[in-house]
Amino acid sequence: MAITTNSIHMCSHVVAKTPKIPSFKLSEKSVSGVSCTGRKWKRNVFPRAQETVQVGLEGSESRRKSKVLEGNLELDVAAERELREKGFLGLRKTKLVCTVGPACSSMEELERLALGGMNVVRLNMCHNTREWHRDVIRNIKRLNEEKGFCVSVMIDTEGSQIHVVDHGSPSSVKVEEGSVWLFTAEKFDGSRPLTVQTNYEGFSEGINVGDELVIDGGMACFEVIEKIGSDLHCRCSDPGLFLPGAKFSFWRDGRLVQRNHELPTLSHKDWADIEFGISEGIDFVAMSFVNDADSIRHLKNYLSTKSCRPIKVLAKIESLESFQKLEEIVEASDGIMVARGDLGVEIPLEKIPTVQEDIVHVCRQLNKPVIVASQLLESMVEYPTPTRAEVADVSEAVRQYADALMLSAESAIGLYGHKALAVLQMASSRMESWSREENRQRFLEQRQLGVSLIDRIAEQICNSAVEIANNLAVDAIFVYTKHGHMASLFSRNRPNPPVFAFTDDDSTRMAMNLQWGVTPLLVDLSDDIEANIKVTISLIKSKGLLEEGDSVLVVSDVTPTVSTPLSFQSIQVKKV
Ligand SMILES: Nc1ncnc2c1ncn2[C@@H]1O[C@H](COP(=O)(O)OP(=O)(O)OP(=O)(O)O)[C@@H](O)[C@H]1O
Ligand SMILES: CC(=O)C(=O)O
Ligand SMILES: [K+]
Ligand SMILES: [Mg+2]
Incomplete structure (x- = not known):
């Protein structure tokens, strides 16, 4: 395997109490040519007494000895199939959530939806028994384990509402x-x-x-x-x-x-449902009728003490009050659902489109995944084809760069759930490719999120890396990530190439299922960045997904040594 490498490494070692802001100098060479040589970063001569940021260029051959990793890579079979059919650029970026109800709860129907691109199952705890929900969750886990899917599970609380x-x-x-x-x-x-x-x-x-x-x-x-x-x-x-x-x-x-x-945001029944979710190993709790950030923080604290597996908390914006406190709720949560059904009870219907746009915008600014939900393809509960207006609505959510779209009754009780999913697939792929052609991601303004130097470096690296990836038209972006943060920083730039996010943490993998443009992969990772890169490229290549001549941009946030407070990040462009 001849891999040509071009790389930018950034590392910071913070000792100073009041850090000064570093300046990065990227020479033209570092981003243009393919085989330039440069100053190689040496870990042992790295100065420790002051805050330093270095940008280095690496030659075509990595001289670092790499530990050989075992070659086991878990990639969702539906994503793999799509990749083979449509290529890197054709891989759908917008994630799809399906509400599971009686119409699609059998193993066969769930598999059909998983093959159709369902990334997340939503279980609405308003309906049916816990035993029923348990069977669905176990069926999904079986599909993941036995058939190679990667479908996450979300429970949606009943909440308290007058009805x-x-x-x-x-x-x-x-x-x-x-x-x-x-x-x-x-x-x-x-x-x-x-x-x-x-x-x-x-x-x-x-x-x-x-x-x-x-x-x-x-x-x-x-x-x-x-x-x-x-x-x-x-x-x-x-x-x-x-x-x-x-x-x-x-x-x-x-x-x-x-x-x-x-009324309390979480009732006794909701708490019991959450306990149930913890015991069944769910990935997300969507909290209904959230009114403030405190209730989110409370649930997050509770989950962090009760569940050994991290569970993400999504806030459903479905009341006027929650919309009025949008920013603090978005900040406190791990993601948002625009629950247009109940939202339409409290705000005039004609305001829903602008409210949706505002919510999606704030989520983009604060880097939280956002799901647009309810009545996307409502007519398909009865009919095998959507109205033109429904397709326009779905496309609009994709144009706004929502992370995910959700089916409700269309999949839960409808006759044509899998067809509705196919409509979401087609409509989102089409709008994504139009947005790419129009270069619409340039309209996204990025708010600086990080406070610490290390966080700001990560953000800047990802922003720059996406620009490099788009300009060089690389085939894919590879990111190695423990908790999904770097992957999310890529995702928020809505890059043209897909982001392959390699992690060795299963819950990180499942959480990334809601992130726009991120394909999560489970793999053994070592502390040795070069080894990770080599092994994953060769694994992807051995599956026939990368070919000679393809190029990938590689970024890693895996810290190479654990003994020093050192953050090391690198961008490399590799021609396979
Ligand atoms: N697990 C289930 N069992 C039976 N029916 C279900 C189930 N899940 C959903 N449904 C049916 O599908 C319809 C739409 O489902 P969904 O859960 O999206 O309702 P919703 O009212 O939009 O959500 P929410 O209650 O959270 O506001 C429901 O009205 C219900 O009839
Ligand atoms: C999804 C949901 O809860 C709603 O639209 O009301
Ligand atoms: K609900
Ligand atoms: Mg609701």
Whole structure:
């Protein structure tokens, strides 16, 4: 194997208490030619008494002795297949999440979805029994272990929200204009007409006569005409439909009456579901009806003490309150879901597109993965083809550079879940390639995230490396990462080539499944960077995925020595 190398190594050794900002000098040679030679960084002569940053160039042959690693590489079989069919550039970047329900919970259906590119399974704990969810999780783990998939598992908490438990029918009920309905927390005999039972006895606290009650963001509207105890008598002002489990909101003078704080973000059942998730080895918890950053921090702390395997916490933005505290929630969480279904109950529908764009933007700025969810292809619950408007909606989320798209009822109860997944695949691949052609990633502004010098170096390296990778049109970016941080710094630049993120930590691998453009691979890593590079290139080559003449850009954040407080990072461009 003749590997031509060009490399930029950056290392910092911080001793000074008040670090000064280093200046990097990259000579033109270092990024243009393929076989230039230069100053080689020597670990043993590296000065220790002061903060230093060096940029070195390495010759075509690595002289460092490399320890030979065992050649075992785990790459998701669906990604591998896509790579063979479409090549590096054709590999889909936007991740796909499927809600699993009765329509797709069998081993065969799950495998079909995994082959169709499903990266993450979502289990909505609102529905079905824990035993049912356990079977699904175990089936997914079996598929991963026995068939070589890499599908992560997310549980989505039920959360506390005021909703309808009984409206007198198992299906939808028409609401006529002018009809007067009783809203109560009391259980009633189902034959009593025009009565709605809610799940929470304090549902009408703070509500006055004259307030407006809106069902499911506009399915029907009522005016509160009388309040007796906690019961409300309401007259229909805008006729429509009551669906099972309908959600409602109260409005006064055209503004939402905010009352989410009355209920705990995580109920007793949610905590029990989380315990269950920990014991089943899930990868993500999506927290419903988050109202502040404290609840996220609380759950993260809890998980870090209770689960030996790191579990990522995603905050669902589905209330006006959470949108108003967006930045602090994004900062506290490991990722975000734009839960457009319930969000549409609390904000006017016409605001959803701009709210979505704002949320995706903030997530890009703060480098947190974001999922756009709900009703993406709703018509496909019944029909085998989407509406043109749905395809436009999906494409818009991809154009905004969301990390992931999610199917809900389309896969959970729909007849055409696998077709809906294929539509997401096609629409996202198409929009990604258009965005590449248009060079749209230049519109992404990167906010500096790191405070310490080492973190800032990592960010700068990744930003520059993506520019190099795009300009040189390398086939792939290889990054070696313990916790996925470097991979995320690449991902946030939305590079043209795919990012192959090699890690030896299974939970890191599963967490990277939500990151745009990152293909996670599990491999044994050593402290020896050169050995890691050599082995992984040869493993990818032996699978026939890299050919003679292909080029890869390689970045490593694996620290070469553990005994010194030394951070070492390098960029290399290799021609295979
Ligand atoms: N595990 C399941 N068992 C039975 N039905 C399910 C299951 N998961 C989802 N469904 C069905 O699919 C529909 C859409 O699912 P989804 O979980 O996305 O609902 P949602 O209301 O959008 O989510 P949330 O309750 O978190 O707001 C649900 O209304 C439900 O009928
Ligand atoms: C996904 C979800 O919870 C919602 O859209 O409301
Ligand atoms: K939920
Ligand atoms: Mg919801």
